[in-house]
Amino acid sequence: MAKPKAVYFCQNCGAQAAKWVGKCASCGEWNTYVEEVVHKETKNQRLKLFGQGGEKGHNTPILLQEIGLQDYPRIAVPGKELARVLGGGIVPGSLVLFGGEPGVGKSTLMLQLALRLKNLKVLYVSGEESEQQIKMRAERIGVTTESCFILQETNTQSIFAQIAKIQPQLVIVDSIQTLYTDFADSSPGSVSQVRECAAEFLRFAKESNTPVFMIGHITKDGSLAGPKVLEHMVDTVLLFEGDRNHVYRLLRAAKNRFGNTNELGIYEMQGEGLREVLNPSEILITQREHKVSGVAIAATMEGNRPLLIETQALVSTAAYGTPQRSSTGFELRRLSMLLAVLEKRCGFQLGIKDVFINIAGGLKVEDTGIDLAIVCAVLSSNQDAPLPLDLCFAAELGLTGEIRPVSHIEQRISEAAKLGFKRIVISENNLKGVKPQQHKIKIHAVTGIGEVFALLFSPS
Secondary structure: OOOOEEEEEEOOOOOEEOOOOOEOOOOOOEOOEEEEEEOOOOHHHHHHHHOOOOOOOOOOOOOHHHOOOOOOOOEOOOOHHHHHHHOOOEOOOOEEEEEEOOOOOHHHHHHHHHHHOOOOOEEEEEOOOOHHHHHHHHHHHOOOOOOEEEEEOOEHHHHHHHHHHHOOOEEEEEOHHHOEOOOEOOOOOOHHHHHHHHHHHHHHHHHHOOOEEEEEOEOOOOOEOOOOHHHHHOOEEEEEEOOOOOOEEEEEEEEEOOOOOOOEEEEEEEOOEEEEOOOHHHHHOOOOOOOOOOEEEEEEEEOOEEEEEEEEEEEEEOOOOOOOEEEEOOOHHHHHHHHHHHHHHOOOOOOOEEEEEEEOOOOOOOOHHHHHHHHHHHHHHHHOOOOOOOEEEEOEEOOOOEEEOOOOHHHHHHHHHHOOOOEEEEEHHHHHHOOHHHOOOEEEEEOEHHHHHHHHHOOO
16 A cells, blocks of 8 residues: 555645645635545555456557447437437446436436336445435335435445446436545545545546446535546536425536537326336427416527427516616516616506516526516516417517527427427527427517517507
8 A cells, every 4th residue: 555645636626636625726616635644555456346356458549541430229218308318328348327306306307217127237336315215205206116226325336336336327326426435535525535436436437338427516606526536537527406395406518528419308296106208299388278468488499409389477566766776587687678678668667566476387498599588477467467378489589679589499389289389489580490380379570669569568
């Protein structure tokens, strides 16, 4: 065993320094360096992790034309949502980092995956819950299998010893922050421990061609806990988002070496686990029989997936003198900009009124294509004039009051027509790539916010 060495790591970005410094030179944060003692292991000790004893041959340079391609078929995943986000299935030998806030359903989704892969031998490594707790969750999910092994262990050397005995075809680790390795003397969850444990699972996945899913914690600012190098090491980074007070969860891919990062999966949290939402537009739109002011339907895009969502607005007189601006699911700064455009370009006196915005379903939308729906909901509430139930919007609003085009307009129009909407308001510039005769929906093409106001609230 080599002599221990004391080094300092930044808890925010994972940068290393020989001595303590107040401000990190990499990320600029203050007072984030902590002292950790690490041991440099020998080569033979590392090779024993995966049951290898001898010296491995050194790689030599190969011409690109001489490299042969091996076609590894993806492992089929039960359900369409996870398969869509992964790019079609699980790639053998891939390392996937799965992050999310506490209580959002990370462990539930991974356990459902382990139980429903009936043709694969799966090892579920738990460092946070006991076998009894996992058994209770499995009973609640209601899925049984004879090929899922549960291991309660936090030491990576013991985990790899059990892996050598069982020879699983898929390994799930819950979570990487709870594991520790004998080759680092710091506590579990520290920068060096997380990095070393992830590096061991990365080598195991690549050498054995076994896919590994690692659940990761989320910090208070919404980023993945641990060193930033952890996200660079893995092949795929999945983020599970959602509010615990709402039932819907969004699965996104922040990084994917084997697929598109624009895909989105939607789940609904129920008592028996997570259920896939195959047609979320029907659920996110409230089925109303009577018109209500302050409600507008927006055709938005989440990645490559069109969604129709309900935007709600409430405009009232400021009760305490100072007008309030509140937004749930929509950026507050952009709301202030839209209200300024309405006041400057259209003459609406909204500066003395309270304005509240809500995106139904607990979703957080960053697509600027819902600008027009937000504005129309505000105007509807301000005028106390309900909008037609068969009308939806898909356009961005500029600072000069012009209606700007948005991307994927064909998909937005098709989704609106599929759900039974009769009319949609878009930018006139979007008509260049649209064939109105192919859609069973009337398209209103406008150029400015004044035309939209005349279309919605004119006496005719």
